Amino acid sequence: MNPDYAGLAAGLLPEAALVAGALAVLGVDLAWLRRSAPARRLRTAASIGACAVLVAIGCSLRIGAVGEVFGGVLALDPLAVATRVGVLVLTLLVLGVSLGGRVARPPAEYVVVVLFATCGFLLMAAAQQLLVAFLALELASLSLYILAGFDASRPEAAEAAVKYFLFGAMAAAFLLFGFSLLYGLTGSIELAQISVALVHAPASPLLSAALVMVLVAFGFKVAAAPFHLWAPDAYQGAPAPSAALIASGSKLAGFVLFTRLLWPGLGALAGGFTWAGGGPGWIPIAAILCALSLLIGNFAALVQTDLRRLLAYSAIAHSGALLLGVIASGSSGPAPLFYYAATYGLATVGAFGVIAVIEPMAGGAKITDLAGLSRRSPFLAGCLLVYILSLAGVPPLAGFVGKFVVFAAALKMGGLAGPIGWLAVLAIALSAVALYYYLIVLKQALVAAPAPGASGRIRVPLATAFALAAAAALILLLGLFPSLLLGRF
């Protein structure tokens, strides 16, 4: 391999912009703002961070889909570019949301860690090599553990961070073990070469072990059942912007990474259902994770009283639908999966943004704390309506189109008669169940009267209002014109 450092540097400009931005945030904060009020420090840090993210978006778009970088270590294909831009937009919204609630301390460091996590997501979007993939994933994960436990004043945050860290570390161990087996069996850490080697590789128990390890790790990272146990606690305890990042950007990048790993890399081992004529492979395992996530996520969400936990279980259910998208992307390409993950991220960031604003006033995030939101802040109520209905999959919002394209892809793959078709039908049926708990949320926000003693108007900081409005507008825009995203692949 002839190292092309100039190409690598050009390809990694967005990441460089983020790191430079992070250093600038630290420098400015250290030099001038040590004695300022935390709110002001956060505002300054978030503004610099947002500029860095905007620069990174510009770089990503300008570089475009140039193909392989540095001899195939990274691939900047349309999916990678779209994922980079998607993750960066989500980060921008998270930064806006972070200004809306309780001020994180120390504020500058919070923004820096968010930027580092985003840097990890960007690398995940393009990684083509097991080692790079692992490093990117760990850069993102370690940053997210810190973000989850950032609020040192609340014991729940510590609990969330520890739980998230322990589960995540275990997942990393599984992943590394799986990767090492793959390397041992194929002699390569490049996805392209692995896939070639696997076509001729004889079925072996070690290969099965490697597959299971990778999928278990995948399940942990994206909170698919039965590896979802960390998610409700992490979503509940983490600061709202951190939870928003865990649920949005991290999910989008994670699903893209694993789709790359599973289809182009391990596509030869996709397999199928033995009674339906396929050999053993990872699709049956993914299908089981998918069905369990859909069932556990939707049914557990029905009984939640805490909005954050409800969103966590809804996230698990959405992971199920996304897994269906991963399976289906073998035949329909990654466009449906990307569309679903990106628009889901928008809605989730928005929902956590609303939580971030109302939480300091209500002292918690019970669903009943939303009561009377439409009187206290029509703007927040309107935004929440858009996010929640999009999560529920109601047209003309983006959530509906996402479900539609994923299910259509799944049905195209196997017809209604195959197991993949059944999964799609299960997911469609459960979307009617899901509407119930989403409507419970909206009932509090739009129908119920404000609780006595909590009827004052809610002020939303300008940056947060802008982020929330942008998320709602994007959801509507992408729902009405899905080709803006779907047409890019």
Added chain:
Amino acid sequence: MSLLPWTFLLSLLGAGAALAAGRHSAAAARRVALGTVLASWAVVVAAAFRFTPAPRLQTLVDLAWIPALGVRFHLAVDGISLTLLMLTGIAATAGVLFSWNIEERTGEFFAFYLTLIAGVYGVFLSADAFLFFVFYELAIVPKYFLIAIWGSTNREYGAMKLVLYSFAGSALVLAGLLWAYAAGGGHGFGFEDLAAAAAGFTRGQQIGMFALVFFGFAVLAGLFPFHTWAPTGHVAAPTAASMLLAGVVMKLGAYGCLRVAMPLFPAGLDFWQPLVAWLAVIGIVYAGLVALVQDDCKFVIGYSSVSHMGFVMLGLAAANLRSVAGAVLQMFSHGVIAGLLFAVVGRMVYDRTHTRKLAELRLLPLARLLPFAAVVFVLAGLASMGLPGFSGFPAELSILIGAWQAAPLWAAVAALGVLVAAAFTLRVVVATFFGPATPGGEAAPLPAPLPPITWPERAGALLLLGATVVVGLKPDLLLNWIVPSLHSPLLQAALKGGTP
């Protein structure tokens, strides 16, 4: 003809405007809402004058929308959809008039209301199954808020039940449509594309797809035994929402059956026809009998709606030209008459007496207190019973004759339903307005005078009454639109002849 897309565009714009106006004052929101529904109705009327019946869907707009899926923004109209657009215009206008007394969160009320109307207009204009589905769902969600915020009896339960039933039904529809789309190779969602693809399906596939799509829509049409959302929903809903629910939203389901399920999967229709027809017949008689013993007059009307929608479903199931033409006419007729009945009971009577219990209303000499309401209710009752001179008569007659041609037993049992309808209608009319049931009994003393009937109520009632009488006296006005449309190749695939 290219005016018609403005119906839902205006409604959507009006929804936003009403929301904004509502922040200023309730009266402004009302005026905006009335202006919006009148304007979109005027669009329909103008289009109706320029409409030439033809045996096909006449395209209004056809743009590429989501090329990746083959989805087109395709709006088209034929006589059937024009009939239902006209109904929507009338029912929407009357609904606004009968919600003139909404004082709480008026702007939001009309915003949800007009969004629902926009969805309904959109469904009747769609010629692409994806677009159809989008509008269909747009009409479902606002109902939850209309009922849960402004409703009465057990409103949160009724609203949730209604929306979950509707959504579950639409999930079935979605599954069926996606199946057909995927099995056809994923070329497009246009009705013509899907029908062309469906021609290549096996009989088993068609049977399965028809079941999913038809019964999915039938949930919203109130087909027995999927009807249980309807009475509780109607009772919980505020007057205008009940009117819309019975008036147009249930028609969305029936229209979906006719426009999507039947023409696309004729082999499925063939297989399921007896079951659907019997369910419809059972629904007619069963809901009628249940209506006979209700004590809440809104429940009576709610069940009567289910019974009358049974006629629509029977007409569709009999699947000949006469019965289906009758079914479409019945959709119009029931939309107007049910709206009227709900308006009298929910707005004119309940908002003044604060009771809907027949036992309590019986004690009030309402015929003397509210003579206008009494006259309207008697006329609406006569129309609901299917007396000649009102729109229900040609509709139900045509359905029964068509059903007789298909299977005499269906018509015979369904005719029983007409008798039951007469019984429960007379019962509720007498009990509500004409005091003590014993002949020659002492009339109760006059209590304090009730607030007089206001002008919006009069206007709304006259509008609906006028519609049912005009169509009752000259059903050809609508049949001249409907019948040619039934000769379109798509619908002919589903129909088995018979002359109108």
